[in-house]
Amino acid sequence: MPLHSQSASVHFASQSCPAIFHIEGVTKVYRMGDIEVHALRSLDLDFYEREFVVLLGPSGSGKSTLLNILGGLDVPSSGHLYFRNQDLTYASDAILTRFRRDYVGFIFQFYNLIPSLTARENVALVTEIARRPMKPEQALELVGLHDRLDHFPAQMSGGEQQRVAIARAIAKRPEVLLCDEPTGALDYQTGKLVLEALAQVNRELGTTTAVITHNAGIAGMADRVITMRSGEIINIQSNEHKLAPSQLEW
Amino acid sequence: MNALNYKLLRDLWKLRGQVIAIALVVACGIAIFIAMISTYQSLATSQLAYYRQYRFAQVFAQLKRAPETLIEQIQAIPGVAQVQSRVVMDVTLDVPGRKEPAIGRLVSLPEQQTPILNDVFIRQGRYIEPRRAEEVMASEAFVTANHLKLGDRVGAIINGRWQQLNIVGVGLSPEYIYEIRGGDVLPDNQRFGVFWVGRKALGTAFNLDGAFNDVALSLTPQTNPQAVIFQLDQLLKPYGGFGAYERADQISNQFISEEISQLRSQAIIVPSIFLGIAAFFVAHSTLSVDWHSARSNCHSQSIWVWQLEYWLAFLKVSFSDCIFGRCDRHGSRAMARFRASTTLHTLLSFSSFKLSS
Secondary structure (H helix, E strand, O other): OOOHHHHHHOOHHHHHOOEEEEEEEEEEEEOOOOEEEEEEEEEEEEOOOOOOOEEEEEOOHHHHHHHHHHHHOOOOOOEEEOOOEEEEOOHHHHHHHHHHHHHEEEEEEOOOOOOOOOHHHHHHHHHHOOOOOOOHHHHHHOOOOOOOOOHHHHHHHHHHHHHHHHHHHOOOOOOEEEEOOOOOOOOOOHHEEEEEEHHHHHHHHEEEEEEEEEHHHHHHOOEEEEEEEEEEEEEEEEEEOOHHHHHHHO | OOOHHHHHHHHHHHHHHHHHHHHHHHHHHHHHHHHHHHHHHHHHHHHHHHHHOOOOOOEEEEEEEOOOOOHHHHHHOOEEEEEEEEEEEEEEEEEOOOOOOOEEEEEEEEOOOOOOOOEEEEEOOOOOOOOOOOOEEEHHHHHHHOOOOOOEEEEEEOOOEEEEEEEEEEEEEEHHHOOOOOOOOOOOOOOOOEEEHHHHHHHHHHHOOOOEEEEEEEEOOEEEEEHHHHHHHHHHHHHHOOOOHHHHHHHHHHHHHHHHHHHHHHHHHHHHHHHHHHHHHHHHHHHHHHHHHHHOOOOOOOHHHHHHHHHHHHHHHHHHHHHHHOOOOOOHHHHHHHHHHHHHHHHHHHHOOOOOO
């Protein structure tokens, strides 16, 4: 049974901040011929400013679909999505493009860096089109790569490449950072470095961060942990005491 | 310089071998195009200039025999600018050094050299002299093919009588650029040639003195040849006319015009092959860059399967973009996979595109 109704009765430290995302009865159905796949089933959920949310769940539980809808990469089949009280449910492609460009940063499991550009230039690709970006060097310093500015992706480890991807995502000062399995391709130590970078961005820039993961060990660093299964939220848990990434074990 | 320009320059440098190869292929294609189209235009212009300069007729007709007085009536047909009556006969030739007989087409010329329709350009030698029945000018192609020269004599059976023809000149005519006998498929310059003979001598030999069996017309501008042909046929009908025809149906002109026209087609087809190959190289080079970077996202076991999927997806995206102007939001999984896996797309999706579901 979906527990979205329980969310109202649970106290979250972050609820003192205003909601940045508000979703109401969001459903997503994919049609493959005669077969309908319900990726999301009538979700009600809020995301708050400055909070760090971890979305847990098995494959096919709807985490990525939810993230894509939040990021304006996909649209719900029914229900409503509000970003700062603005209804994005029926927004045009142009508005969604504007929304993604100005407010949302994406981080994927694979870094998707341009191989022929250095770390600084990869970040500059975004800062050149963003509205009020930080300098590429500043973004890279935030993720601890100030000494790797002129290195090409092939000259960096997987963790460093993922941190460049994080720098690229935060360089435009997004209000929301959406991360789909950011540590999925990384080993334990490198994964921690990347999580440290995400925590630092959340802490210092106040960027609302949502991280999709299969790894329940990461849940300890979140303000809230949302567990999904079969397109429904089955549990929402708030952490009274967040752990530092260095304290996480998995 | 912005980051995308850095990317462009580095990618070009990385692919410099292919870029140079593509540039050379494109250069070859363009060079061939320019060379062939220039040749075509040059030949087409030369053809027209030659026709104009040597007054190539616009309407032709053959008949059995008509009196010269008919010329006035032909001249009176509306739209006719100039009329040239001639005697034209095919005869059997005995060519020195050749075992088999050849065919010669004897075409009459005025005894005195005057500007006429289908005029002859004298390449060697001189014009025939009046009242010298044995003097002829031979076509250059026949002379060359049979290794003849000025002063050589060729035997001919003219109206049943053996006669020697003395070659005093070698000429060219717009009417016989290609020398083909009616019924032949290809020119055979050893077996068929054109000889220009004095009108009086030829008319006398074939009992056509004061008469003609061939007529050529030029027309005034804007004249419809078919209207003239109709009236000419009416006039020539009592005299055994075989049916007049316009320049477009004249056999030599047909051959030469078709060859020039083929050159124009080749000027488009051959460079297209080069440019097509170059386009394939460009597409392959561009996609291979993405293959390498996107391979890590690929779940296919075989790189060939992956490349095939990639090409198909590429074509789908191209077609849908061409046909609908944009990709459908609910596009196929292949398209989604293609878009989601390309490095550049991932970057651009932040700002301008929307991923398909």
